[in-house]
Amino acid sequence: MIPGPIEFEPEVLHAMGRATSSHVAPDFIESFGTCIELMREVWRSPKGQPFIVAGTGTLAMDMAAANLIEKDDRVLVISTGYFGKRYKDIIDRYGAKTTILEANVGEVVDLDAIEIELKNNAYKALTLTHVDTSTGVRVDPEPIAKLAQKYNCLSILDGVCSVAGEEIKQDDWGIDVVLTGSQKAIGVPPGLALLVASEKAIQVWENRKTSVGSYYSDWNNWLPIIKAYEERRPSYFGTPPVNLIVALETSLKIIQKEGMETRVKRHRELARAFRAGLAALKFDFLPKSNEISANTLTAAYYPEGVDGSALLAKLSKDGIILAGGLLPELKTSYFRIGHMGSVSSNDLIAVLSSLERALIELGHPVKAGEGLQAFQHELLTKNLAIV
Numbered sequence: 001m002i003p004g005p006i007e008f009e010p011e012v013l014h015a016m017g018r019a020t021s022s023h024v025a026p027d028f029i030e031s032f033g034t035c036i037e038l039m040r041e042v043w044r045s046p047k048g049q050p051f052i053v054a055g056t057g058t059l060a061m062d063m064a065a066a067n068l069i070e071k072d073d074r075v076l077v078i079s080t081g082y083f084g085k086r087y088k089d090i091i092d093r094y095g096a097k098t099t100i101l102e103a104n105v106g107e108v109v110d111l112d113a114i115e116i117e118l119k120n121n122a123y124k125a126l127t128l129t130h131v132d133t134s135t136g137v138r139v140d141p142e143p144i145a146k147l148a149q150k151y152n153c154l155s156i157l158d159g160v161c162s163v164a165g166e167e168i169k170q171d172d173w174g175i176d177v178v179l180t181g182s183q184k185a186i187g188v189p190p191g192l193a194l195l196v197a198s199e200k201a202i203q204v205w206e207n208r209k210t211s212v213g214s215y216y217s218d219w220n221n222w223l224p225i226i227k228a229y230e231e232r233r234p235s236y237f238g239t240p241p242v243n244l245i246v247a248l249e250t251s252l253k254i255i256q257k258e259g260m261e262t263r264v265k266r267h268r269e270l271a272r273a274f275r276a277g278l279a280a281l282k283f284d285f286l287p288k289s290n291e292i293s294a295n296t297l298t299a300a301y302y303p304e305g306v307d308g309s310a311l312l313a314k315l316s317k318d319g320i321i322l323a324g325g326l327l328p329e330l331k332t333s334y335f336r337i338g339h340m341g342s343v344s345s346n347d348l349i350a351v352l353s354s355l356e357r358a359l360i361e362l363g364h365p366v367k368a369g370e371g372l373q374a375f376q377h378e379l380l381t382k383n384l385a386i387v
């Protein structure tokens, strides 16, 4: 139950285990082409240009920066935690003049503060983290993307902890890059960097003054390959991770079958019910309100007087693996639970019941069943309209 790698569907793992074919075998070309088409559906970006490359979410972040940012460009980084700061580090490597707007822990950056920055400086691009996995805070990308358009600035969304779990409408919202890694809500073992670039992003890249500083990330190397696979033609730049791509096709088809709207609703309802359960057990959350709480993970403080590592160790004995804190300044005072991808109410019931027992054993004053009752009530209220 960590926020990635998640639990994968058996069909996806089965696809991973198939005999590895040639990267130019007709059936593999078909799988790759299908992945490109299905990514556009999941990203809601019929006009976007997908890229599928061996690597991790960080490579997808790096690829967007390498191709779109040149020395001395101004870039605004909007940070809601650890991964916002990582984006600043990446962009600094390309010689940009970077400004970071950092939210307090558990909060989002004020829209007015973003607009003031954009108005006062000619930014080429801004970055934002949809869900910062270190805090569980979710940013609403739409108004920020609209502001970016108003000031002729590219918008780059780190969707590593949101794509295929949270609502994203890349084209409607006008976001220029939406990127992720495979191991989260997209539902494929770690190893794929996935990115969709808008037409405008491709134009900005085509009009660069200098060549791209990273050989592996350069879209000049990848775009002809991606286009060839989409047209079902063999091609080669770097050997694609054949098994991961076949697994991606399998997972994207599962996502397509569920439907993105239903999938987002499932994530939303389970997240709300889970937090109702945790609240009944007297947990406080890092995000300051429900409105900015992610549907893909929850970050909660350990209750006062409860030894965090003892709590996680007890859950681990029940086979439930949770993640500790990630923000250096608060690392030992909170923990994180992932609930994305194939997650079901049964998974969350298992977490809540194990947590209840562990808390009681550690002397925390809660009653067995309190968290579960709140969870059940919240789900029933939503599903049966019982008040």
Ligand code: PMP
Pocket: 004, 056, 057, 058, 059, 083, 129, 131, 132, 133, 158, 159, 160, 161, 181
């Ligand atoms: N951004 C966010 C929001 C993430 O959660 C992560 C991974 N936890 C990354 C970027 C980096 O992804 P990766 O570990 O796959 O490089």
